[in-house]
Amino acid sequence: MRILLTNDDGIHSHGLISLYKVLSMEHDCVVIAPERENSAIGHAITLSRPLRVRKINAKNFKGYAVSGTPADCVKIGLMALLRKKPDIVISGINVGLNVGANLIYSGTVSAAVEASIAGISAISVSQKLQKNMDFETSGNIINGLLESLKKVLRSQKILLNVNVPSREIKGLKITHQARSVSRESIEKRIDPRGVAYYWLKGFLVSPDNDGYSDESAVSKGYVSITPLHFDMTDYEVMKKLKNIDKLIRDV
Amino acid sequence: MRILLTNDDGIHSHGLISLYKVLSMEHDCVVIAPERENSAIGHAITLSRPLRVRKINAKNFKGYAVSGTPADCVKIGLMALLRKKPDIVISGINVGLNVGANLIYSGTVSAAVEASIAGISAISVSQKLQKNMDFETSGNIINGLLESLKKVLRSQKILLNVNVPSREIKGLKITHQARSVSRESIEKRIDPRGVAYYWLKGFLVSPDNDGYSDESAVSKGYVSITPLHFDMTDYEVMKKLKNIDKLIRDV
Numbered sequence A, B: 001m002r003i004l005l006t007n008d009d010g011i012h013s014h015g016l017i018s019l020y021k022v023l024s025m026e027h028d029c030v031v032i033a034p035e036r037e038n039s040a041i042g043h044a045i046t047l048s049r050p051l052r053v054r055k056i057n058a059k060n061f062k063g064y065a066v067s068g069t070p071a072d073c074v075k076i077g078l079m080a081l082l083r084k085k086p087d088i089v090i091s092g093i094n095v096g097l098n099v100g101a102n103l104i105y106s107g108t109v110s111a112a113v114e115a116s117i118a119g120i121s122a123i124s125v126s127q128k129l130q131k132n133m134d135f136e137t138s139g140n141i142i143n144g145l146l147e148s149l150k151k152v153l154r155s156q157k158i159l160l161n162v163n164v165p166s167r168e169i170k171g172l173k174i175t176h177q178a179r180s181v182s183r184e185s186i187e188k189r190i191d192p193r194g195v196a197y198y199w200l201k202g203f204l205v206s207p208d209n210d211g212y213s214d215e216s217a218v219s220k221g222y223v224s225i226t227p228l229h230f231d232m233t234d235y236e237v238m239k240k241l242k243n244i245d246k247l248i249r250d251v
Helices: A014-023 A070-081 A100-104 A107-117 A136-155 A214-219 A235-243 A245-249 B014-023 B070-081 B100-104 B107-117 B136-155 B214-219 B235-243 B245-249
Strands: A002-006 A028-034 A053-057 A062-066 A088-095 A121-127 A159-164 A171-174 A182-190 A196-205 A222-227 B002-006 B028-034 B053-057 B062-066 B088-095 B121-127 B159-164 B171-174 B182-190 B196-205 B222-227
Touching (some): A014 A028, A014 A088, A070 A088, A070 B196, A088 A136, A107 A121, A107 A159, A136 A159, A159 A214, A222 B235, A235 B171, B028 B070, B070 B107, B088 B107
Parallel strands (some): A002 A028, A028 A062, A121 A159, B171 B222
Antiparallel strands (some): A159 A222
């Protein structure tokens, strides 16, 4: 397969290079990734300044560093840098899970969504944060997943968000995005000149233990595989609102 | 109602000030908005640097300018600046529609989604780009919508994405996010030193004319009201994938 690899941690991140290492043994891989870290960048794209591209010819991989966001990388890859469309875009391996409401903020996920908007299959992959992270298992899981999905990929487009727990893995689970709402906080500090500044602090995802959520699967030692789409319509509320159509007709 | 107003075009944008003007006649409004333009910023949040807040006491409104993204503004508003929770967050009025796949990139929409993640009702509102934009109609529509939804808002949280066509308005329609995929392009240029750079070019949304999409409603002169949620799970594919669960169990 022709694979476009990207991420949000930047082109020299260990997770991306590990993924390249595993996948390039069997596949035709090219890396197009942000030149710098882009965590929590969401689905930002760069419109107010031009993008620069730098060819990277490192010892362990070949690719392009882009002066933009993960979504920019996919756009410029598909529209300007690659001669042939890739069969799939893979984004990761992110340092830290992207589950529940968190995936709304994720540059890793947004790169995969961007590919999907362009009509190309995509997988985002994230791994639980721990000391001395080893991405080999995650790389092998993605490699195996590609093998299993080979047939499916021929007939339909897929968009999957994969999360890998720490080393002990019990199996794989098809999941939904956890409905848990994140709890977070902000820290106010005073600078040496006496002026306030604020830090957003990391957030905890409160548990969604219905057994089928990405978050609960990973917390129980399973790899979560969540199929995504980019339709944010709440169809249930849409049906309900039809009834108040009359109400608002007079606005 | 207590209303937190924000946007992605920046705190001094005409659309935001118009909204403040209309809504503050009947409601208790506070503006917390980015100090600069943040278009196409998606759901980015600022983690790598602290946020600064500047009190604004302008002739036509009071509020806070934040050195961050629309999502940052909502976070810092809810967690640090406001003493009481607002009843609703309203984001806009954006210059240009946010329909179809475009709303994935939209800072305007992301501010509303951010409020929803925090458990607060929210409306994002965008208006079709045209010469000499006048936001009065859009402001009145939102004002009327708040009046109509007053009862609903007491019992449930809502998240609505509203798009307003140009001046001639035929009515309101409850819609879904258009499934159309955007067509776009990139322009390669050469700088005076002979090095390439790339501009992302504006994209067109190809039509989704099922009559119930945001895009088709607006193109026919209706105000589109799309209920959103932040669950990106594709439940149909999720069901299908259950069948290939066995297949991938061996990965």
